[in-house]
Amino acid sequence: MLATLTLLLGLPLALSIEPPSCAPLVPVTFDNTTIPTLLGQWFYIVGASRYPPHLAEMKAVTYAAFSFSPGSHEDELNVTEVMRLNGTCLVRNSSKIQVSHENSTMAHVDENRVVSMARLIQSDKDLLILNHINIDFPSLSLSARTPNVSKEHMEEFKAHLHCLDLTEEDMFDTSTKDACPLPGEKTGEGDTDPQLK
Template identity: 55%
Template sequence: MLPVLVAVLALALARAAVLPTCAPLVPAELDNETLTGLLGKWIYLMGSSKYPPHLEELRAVKHATFFFHPGSHPDELNVTEIMRVNETCVTRNSSTIQVFRQNHTLMHVDGQVTAMAHLIKSSKDLLILRHVNNGYPGLSLSARSPNVSKEQLEEFRAQLACHQFADDEIFLSSEKDACPEPGEQPGEEEATQAPQTA
């Protein structure tokens, strides 16, 4: 009996030694202040997913900037996305975010396609989402600017490792692939008229 107890305690201590590096992802309270803080511009930096359709999308998106605007009611945000999909700049402004305050959930609605995520409590300049799609986990990191500290990136990479995402399942955006935003450059009309992708 004693050898079994010693083995169980050793296993528990080994797990305890690993767990502190895996800080829990705590959902943010989706109150009016939080939702107001989401408004404006965000730059997608990195993400990962075990959900096959999202993995394909992550492979294709080289850079993305998105804007949250007030929706038609307090629990809705309108979204404008400007992204480079492979070699093409695409602007979409037809999707919304539905907010479910009681279970800390955001639902991205784009036509007939929906995706669920929990907003994770973090710095006001970071947007961390834990995606929940058909039981497949996913995590994404966006920020107010591309200049995120090395420590913040390392913390997010540690979370990806904690959630058992392999290196080939992690996709980073590249600032050099950014598409011009409306009003940024004289030729931006051509970029925003690129064919839409599903």
């Protein structure tokens, strides 16, 4: 999850590029048709933040995938997470997402306490761009249905970063080379099942 630096070639080129205009991040309005579209497998691609606890976690996580399944009521999703944290594959299936229709937020709840809160930003149906809002620091993350995203989708994410006054130096990405087996997936020779956390 190393920050990627873009080098500009020459001052004339830099001067001719206008910074992207910043429209407000538009959250998804949740309804009974929206929530089912979130179900299934997602891969965490990249996050950016200046919030110290998030920074520490983003540096330690080199791979993460998660899946949403229906919860005990229509505004709740069960979450199963698989991640490589400090070199060890872990599985966690004790958390939930509570979706609020009133303020279009998603609250990540673990052991009955809200761990984080975010707004899902309008984008491609195969992307989850989350603007984390319960902290005083700008934080944004990108997950997708596949372990890799297109250049265009990454540029969209970077444009949102720019509008939150975050830079590519604030980004920490994951890598498929650090992938952990997903729950129920056969592991190859020498692989070990992820530890349940």
